[in-house]
Amino acid sequence: MEPAVVAEGLTKNFGSTRALDGFDLTVPAGTVCGLLGPNGAGKSTAVRILSTLSRPDGGRARVAGFDVVRDPVEVRYRIGLVGQQPAVDEMLTGRENLEMFARLYRLGPAEARRRAAELLEIFDLGDAADRRPKGYSGGMRRRLDLAISFVMAPPVLFLDEPTTGMDPGHRLGLWHGVRTLVAQGTTVLLTTHYLDEADQLADEITVIDHGRAIARGTPDELKSRLRGDRIDVLVGDGVDVGAVGRVLAGVTGAAPELDQQAGRVSVAAPDRVAALARVARALDDEGVAVRDIALRRPTLDEVFVQFTQEEDAA
Amino acid sequence: MSTVTVPRTRPERLRVALSDALTMTRRNLRYWWRSPEEVVGALAFPLISVLLFGYVFGSAMVVPGGADYKEYLLPGLFGMTMVFGLVNTVAAVVTDRARGVTDRFLTMPVATSSILAGRAAADVVRAMADLVVLIGCGYLVGWRWHEGMAGALAAVGLLLLLRFALIWVGIYVGLVLRSPDAASVLYPLVLPFAMVANTFVPPALMPGWLGAVAETNPMSATVAATRELFGNPSAPDGSWLTEHAVPLAIGWPVLLLVVFAPLAVRQYRRARR
Ligand SMILES: Nc1ncnc2c1ncn2[C@@H]1O[C@H](COP(=O)(O)OP(=O)(O)OP(=O)(O)O)[C@@H](O)[C@H]1O
Ligand SMILES: [Mg+2]
Numbered sequence: 001m002e003p004a005v006v007a008e009g010l011t012k013n014f015g016s017t018r019a020l021d022g023f024d025l026t027v028p029a030g031t032v033c034g035l036l037g038p039n040g041a042g043k044s045t046a047v048r049i050l051s052t053l054s055r056p057d058g059g060r061a062r063v064a065g066f067d068v069v070r071d072p073v074e075v076r077y078r079i080g081l082v083g084q085q086p087a088v089d090e091m092l093t094g095r096e097n098l099e100m101f102a103r104l105y106r107l108g109p110a111e112a113r114r115r116a117a118e119l120l121e122i123f124d125l126g127d128a129a130d131r132r133p134k135g136y137s138g139g140m141r142r143r144l145d146l147a148i149s150f151v152m153a154p155p156v157l158f159l160d161e162p163t164t165g166m167d168p169g170h171r172l173g174l175w176h177g178v179r180t181l182v183a184q185g186t187t188v189l190l191t192t193h194y195l196d197e198a199d200q201l202a203d204e205i206t207v208i209d210h211g212r213a214i215a216r217g218t219p220d221e222l223k224s225r226l227r228g229d230r231i232d233v234l235v236g237d238g239v240d241v242g243a244v245g246r247v248l249a250g251v252t253g254a255a256p257e258l259d260q261q262a263g264r265v266s267v268a269a270p271d272r273v274a275a276l277a278r279v280a281r282a283l284d285d286e287g288v289a290v291r292d293i294a295l296r297r298p299t300l301d302e303v304f305v306q307f308t309q310e311e312d313a314a
Numbered sequence: 315m316s317t318v319t320v321p322r323t324r325p326e327r328l329r330v331a332l333s334d335a336l337t338m339t340r341r342n343l344r345y346w347w348r349s350p351e352e353v354v355g356a357l358a359f360p361l362i363s364v365l366l367f368g369y370v371f372g373s374a375m376v377v378p379g380g381a382d383y384k385e386y387l388l389p390g391l392f393g394m395t396m397v398f399g400l401v402n403t404v405a406a407v408v409t410d411r412a413r414g415v416t417d418r419f420l421t422m423p424v425a426t427s428s429i430l431a432g433r434a435a436a437d438v439v440r441a442m443a444d445l446v447v448l449i450g451c452g453y454l455v456g457w458r459w460h461e462g463m464a465g466a467l468a469a470v471g472l473l474l475l476l477r478f479a480l481i482w483v484g485i486y487v488g489l490v491l492r493s494p495d496a497a498s499v500l501y502p503l504v505l506p507f508a509m510v511a512n513t514f515v516p517p518a519l520m521p522g523w524l525g526a527v528a529e530t531n532p533m534s535a536t537v538a539a540t541r542e543l544f545g546n547p548s549a550p551d552g553s554w555l556t557e558h559a560v561p562l563a564i565g566w567p568v569l570l571l572v573v574f575a576p577l578a579v580r581q582y583r584r585a586r587r
Binding site: 051052053054055073074076077078079081083085086087088089090091092096100101103104105106148152154155 | 317318319320330333334337340341344345348349413414415417418419420421422423424586
């Protein structure tokens, strides 16, 4: 099956700013792709081009099987977009907003009303349904914006920093909503600065910087590509972390990080499980009381910082 | 996954475009309905003009032929209100753009024609409401039409035609301006356009060149034509332009339409940068 989103060598200039510089992206149908990158990397520019809001200067892109430049109307029948800036109708109440957009998505009047009520419930906007967004908080406005994009479950959904400004409870709610859509077959392209969000939702991640894709893979692949796995040892009260550190240094040959307060010792372990076994054996031989011992992957934050720094150095 | 059905046949496409245009019209009308201060504010100027010019300065304003000045003034105010309506259209277009609503429409399967038709239809409905209020107030202060219902309706038709043409100018200008700040300088720019015309005084009484400008102003054609159709005094000056007021009141708006409707559509499509 053709991927839901394919971009090849997209370029886009704004005056002398090169927002996209040969950007490539592939998102297989039915998956979630996380697009990560620092401010100004070109994420929103890419999303706007893929959602037919902006024309590329060069390169090609196909969304849901149609070329975004040659067949934009066909593409528009198959996408949903949550832009970086919430786009709700200020003069209409939350309910009227949803009903209007539902009508424009060609639902009948009764069906539009039913769907609006359902979405108000799902996005926890019941109390604010009959007020205008003027009086909404930032997070409520964002939720209304998202609800509008969920009126239909489009084949391809673009979410540009969808949870910015949302509290943790509602963020979890949105993640659940996205997973539900994906389970029904929707393909999602998600940009975010919250790496835990990408880690939670994305099947694959593309890291973009200076308008180009600089790394791509599953969250796990990206993490292991760094070979930054570490072993964390938590020791019981009264145990000298310095002594434990010396044991770990002896076994792995690397300099450990010590945290006396938390009773934690952490050391790099490139050879992973083998190192873990040796550390466990050595600690046992020394008779150290260990509360917990774990092999830990680097966080996506660490991956992200490393990739973009390498890119800047290059 | 629930996709929107793509209309494939011509009648199906037409039905969808009409239904979308209706949805957009309803939405745009709600805007006016919910901003009464704006609607009333826009009517304040012509209404105050009725009082100020009709009563305060009325005795000093002499219409050649000696008719009641209010009879002369009211059609001028109707025309002026149609021209000021341009500012409402621009404001609405700029606001939608600034709030990102336009962006959302642009990613949806809604035809450009439906969105623009919705704008135009709503603005025409508002212009009708404006005219009903103004004509009612005119009636209260003693203004009358004298050429029967048919003439009066024809006059109203010409006023709405001018407004309709200016809607497309407004959409184009609004899309070009983009920022609400830029739009706010529009009122002082439209004002002379509404004043250097036959609104308040016959152009014949103006200094030579100003009178010539006032007479060629498209709005003057509409106002002169409506005076004729309402049977109100029109200060005949024998000039070619006044003699042919009705055809000009049709010709000017049609010319504006032919130029600005395609420009507006193109600019809307270009909103996708
Ligand atoms: N309409 C525009 N006019 C001029 N420059 C623009 C425009 N849109 C984007 N840019 C520039 O293009 C570059 C990429 O911007 P873009 O918005 O795509 O970044 P981003 O990755 O979404 O950043 P952020 O994380 O801050 O949202 C930036 O340098 C930005 O200044
Ligand atoms: Mg962005």
